[in-house]
Amino acid sequence: MTLTRHLLPDELDLLLDGETGFGVQQLTGHLRDCASCRDELSALRVFVSDIETLPEIAPRVGFAERVMHEVHVFEPWQVAIRTSVAGWVPSSPAARIATGTAMTGAAMLVTGAAVWGWAHRDTTAFIGALVTARARDGVLAALTATAQSLVGPLGDIVGSGLPLLSVAGATLVAGAGLGFFGLRAVAARARRLEA
Numbered sequence: 475m476t477l478t479r480h481l482l483p484d485e486l487d488l489l490l491d492g493e494t495g496f497g498v499q500q501l502t503g504h505l506r507d508c509a510s511c512r513d514e515l516s517a518l519r520v521f522v523s524d525i526e527t528l529p530e531i532a533p534r535v536g537f538a539e540r541v542m543h544e545v546h547v548f549e550p551w552q553v554a555i556r557t558s559v560a561g562w563v564p565s566s567p568a569a570r571i572a573t574g575t576a577m578t579g580a581a582m583l584v585t586g587a588a589v590w591g592w593a594h595r596d597t598t599a600f601i602g603a604l605v606t607a608r609a610r611d612g613v614l615a616a617l618t619a620t621a622q623s624l625v626g627p628l629g630d631i632v633g634s635g636l637p638l639l640s641v642a643g644a645t646l647v648a649g650a651g652l653g654f655f656g657l658r659a660v661a662a663r664a665r666r667l668e669a
């Protein structure tokens with residue numbers, strides 16, 4: 475049985491490697507009849523022996539580091555933030571225990587305050603209502619003032635009240651979005667500088 479087509483690159487590779495397994499016979503059979511494939515195989519033999527005579531060159535010290543310094547590895551922002559936070563965790567066990575103790579103490583303090591607030595919830599509710607009312611008035615005033623300063627001449631058209639507060643709300647949302655993307659940019663920047 476002989477092949478009715480020329481040899482494929484992986485079939486030529488098999489012959490180059492000196493394979494003798496099943497199926498090689500029909501490849502060598504085609505070689506006997508086909509000068510074109512014989513030429514191709516001998517050209518490949520010359521190429522392989524040329525490669526084997528090439529001198530071996532060792533790269534200069536620090537080659538991998540220099541290449542990797544130019545490679546920007548993509549790192550999602552949440553991973554970058556986690557790595558940054560991990561950088562703040564002290565490395566020595568004693569410092570870790572101290573930090574852990576301090577954080578546990580802070581957590582217990584907050585829990586204690588919450589429990590106290592629940593136990594004295596009448597007082598807490600009173601103070602809370604007072605603070606909330608003050609805060610609400612303050613926030614409303616600040617929002618209106620901010621909106622008026624932001625909207626400027628448009629404020630005369632929009633007027634005060636709900637439309638004005640909607641504009642202010644949209645501005646705050648836009649500001650929060652900018653802050654979020656700013657944080658991402660800072661995290662990415664910190665990551666690049668660290669690398």
Ligand SMILES: [Zn+2]
Nearest residue numbers: 480481508511
């Ligand atoms: Zn052929």
